[in-house]
Amino acid sequence: MLALLDVDLGPEGPVTLVSAPHEAVQEKALVLVRQHALLAMDAGHLAAASLTIPVLAEPGGERGFAFRDDAQKAVASSLGFQRI
Helix, strand or coil: CHHHHHHHHCCCCCCCCCCCCHHHHHHHHHHHHHHHCCCHHHHHHHHHHHHHHHHHCCCCCCEEECCCCHHHHHHHHHCCEEEC
16 A cells, blocks of 8 residues: 555656645735634635645646635635635
8 A cells, every 4th residue: 555655656646745834834824814814724724725736836727726615715716716
């Protein structure tokens, strides 16, 4: 099982791992909570996505985000995300 995971996560595998500095995610999430009164977890998800997705997206391409409620949808849309 671990060998399969290694293949998937390898340089030629179908999964691309991305990361963002924890402090940057926390700072962005705090801004989203303060500006939009989001739940902390929703703000954290959007913060992480807003910091990591741009490096993966094609220039000018759509950026998708799966959101669960209208508040998160509004903020996701304001950040340029399309519903998936």
